[in-house]
Amino acid sequence: MLKIQEIRELIKLIDQSDINEFTYESDGTTVTMKKSGNEAVIQKEVLTNVPNEPTTLVNTTPQPAVKEDTVRAESPAAKEEQREAASDADYEIVSPMVGTFYNSPNPESDPYVIKGSKVQKDTVVCIVEAMKLFNEIEAEVTGEIVEVLVENGELVEYGQPLFKVKTK
Incomplete structure (x- = not known):
């Protein structure tokens, strides 16, 4: 399984490259990253060998943080x-x-x-x-x-x- 830091590095590399889609498979785990315009879509699929157990599908769409300008009265x-x-x-x-x-x-x-x-x-x-x-x-x-x-x-x-x- 990939560690968080490794996933971050992959995201940066893919974001900076011309690659539009990337898939990594290891030990029954599949990580797929796709670029779609300015947003990245990451899918992680965990496959298990236990029968009658549903496949877990994680679909995370990172979005840029939105900062709201607020006016506060401060000293x-x-x-x-x-x-x-x-x-x-x-x-x-x-x-x-x-x-x-x-x-x-x-x-x-x-x-x-x-x-x-x-x-x-x-x-x-x-x-x-x-x-x-x-x-x-x-x-x-x-x-x-x-x-x-x-x-x-x-x-x-x-x-x-x-x-x-x-x-x-």
Whole structure:
């Protein structure tokens, strides 16, 4: 089975190439990626050898994150703090899939990371649940979390920024 990072790399390679359709089969698992205009369609089919068990078909259509412009009345100090955080952040940890964002392994636990937390490349920063599968998301950089961009339990889109990180 392909790992999340391998799937991400395949998506990037296919997106940058002239290939319109890609299929990968291994150990009874088939992953098909097709380009259709500006949107990518990914299908994952898991075949099992157990009779009378239905075939699972996952059809995920990643869509670009939609940002809504909102106007908020904030104090000058809060605006300055946001400006500093934005200028300090030089890396964004993004969601590799559509799913539900969780900041801790269970509701009783402390969050993996908060604003000001130091992270390494292999530090787990959150979980994104997709179809009852809990996927640990790693920082992929060494640095400090300067902003958490989503709330616990919030639905996230493919490619949506989750954290801003100031790298060292």
